[in-house]
Amino acid sequence: MTGTPTAFTAGDYEARMRRAAEAATAAGLDGLLVAPGPDLVWLTGYRPVETERLTLLVLRAGQDPVLVVPTLEAPDAAAAAPTLTLRDWTDGKDPYEATASLVDAGGRFGVSDNGWALHLLGLQKRLPDSRYVALTDALPMLRAVKDAAELERLAAAGEAADATYEEIRKVPFGGRRETDVAADIADLLRQFGHSQVDFTIVASGPNGANPHHEAGDRVIERGDMVVLDFGGLKHGYGSDTSRTVHVGEPDAEEREVHDVVRAAQEAGVAAVRPGAACQDVDRAARAVVAEAGYGDRFIHRTGHGIGVTTHEPPYMIEGEEQPLVPGMCFSVEPGIYLPGRFGVRIEDIVTVTEEGGWRLNTTSREMAIVD
Template sequence: MIRKERVARLAEELRRRGLDAVYIGPSTDLEYISGLDTHPDERVRGLMVAKDGRCFAMTPLLYREEMVKAFGDVPFYAEWDDHEGFTGAFRRGCEHLGIVGGKIAFNDGVRAVDMLAVRDTMPLEMVNGFDILTGQRSRKDDEELEIMRESSRIVDNVVAKLQKFIKPGMKERDVAKKIAEFFEEDGVTQMSFSPIVASGPNGSMPHYSGGGRVIEENDIMILDLGGRWKSYCSDTTRTFFTGTPTQEMRDIYEIVRKAQAAGEAAVQPGATGQDVDRAARQVIIDAGYGKYFFNRVGHGVGVAVHEGPYMIEGNTVPLEPGNVFSVEPGIYIPGKFGVRIENLVAVRKDGTGEALNHFTRDITICGE
């Protein structure tokens, strides 16, 4: 059902920005407002929210039952059939809200071709609304935080199972397939993203997407995974070993472990995303590996696995209670191996950080 309190806060944001309405297409924004987990296609559907909090739902007849079940008692459904196209229904909805000719934002769930079709059939001023829910979504309430704690507990459980499961001789893709099975055992049927299983030299590519390498004795591997529980994502990374790490591996692992801990410790009252990035990054720079860490330290997590706020140089906005984000420094040495450790951290009401992941960050050998 439409979350009325979220719509009310969105309407307040529209008034603050001087907008008459926002149209939200299939996206995590729409899921946040309504709980409807859907995907864009050529049939236009979504939700228009006006600055006074009134709404209309766009729905092709093909999806009407699904939309009504998800949205409930929305005052007006702008329905359309395949043979007529959607623009007439869109205009009828705008007329119902009295926003024809108004200043309307469109979120990133709307195709450009559909926006152009609307522009050609009715007068209005279109603006970019990709970030219109960013601030609201980044401040999780107590209910959302509790869901994310449980989501993180589940992924920690999956990581523990992987430690016992992984053996030399398996292919990376065998491990990736098992990750989905382990999530299903805990009632999670949708991944936050395609899991990363990067062994040996493949670990030097932070977002490695292969799967054919055979895991070897005394190997090192990065495991980056997450699942969606009640619409909210988990996201964690651990680096495992299948035998005895070399001294170089141990040394680099310890640098990354300290960097990750420093990033978490930087979450204090008044801290910014830049502060968290710098705290973790400085540990790696001081150890002489700065050039091998070339991405931001973290990103917000919620209904989407990547959302605000971002732990990155240049983000000088103070963190707020309810923010949830990753702290995931790494060192990636081309052609050799990589190490990454990642926890999600929530900002408490007093401004300090609460780690949502609790699987050990110490050196972990598979099978032990």
């Protein structure tokens, strides 16, 4: 995919806000309170600076959305979200007074997960009988099902991550620090169109046994297994892919572990189909790892949703019975981690279609040999 996708329209955002407000009512809520962060971006297209000053979108079914915003940020808010009604407040005034009349004194509201405790406690103090629930608990699938325009953006981000992997395989690994390779990955992600790089995991040798290892000063050696996991945002939507490469020829055990993870990843993707539960994907991947004798070395969930952030619902984990529906996008990323030795992880972003799972990452999952 090339070019820039068509921008979302005011009508697109209005439809999302209306759908969210209706979903809140169906969930027994009196409305939603949305702070700056991914939910606000998805609902309105507005991405304000996140500071101690209160910014809050109030959504209620049958009422116009209202954005409470600091006066000094009102011009930017009006330009980014021209259909919103703004209620501004100035420094030195009580922002919760500006909000209180929009919220029922005894109402129950969903609050976006990344809202500041400072603001929620301030609102509770103003309205002590009001009640609040985390948005992920109340409406976990609010952003989970992507429309065609969102899938286009996710596919573009996936293609850019794939292009990055193909190029990073060509650079020297041995004798360089993990941070050097991580910097190369970040540069490539930007070169292929990412506006934001969120993470560049380069975990060599024993560091690979830590799933979230931060690239450090360890010098990569010949004979190392190296876990690569990277992603960010392109056109506002996320990429996230993992491959495990080897510096020079691997030994038999390293090949075996990599083959097990690759088979587990294939099984997880094969389990993706409409009507299956999220936990079915986890079970399918985990069964392969357990059968090979490494069950206690697969120490994280099999996957997470992705969209305007790289981690969001749904989650592929035991106990999550949410059924898969077409348009959901999530990672499938089993791993095996052997402390003090090495780790292996393979990850693709997969979207649910009527026929099953469609990978948004298409690079080879065979072990790549690098210099």
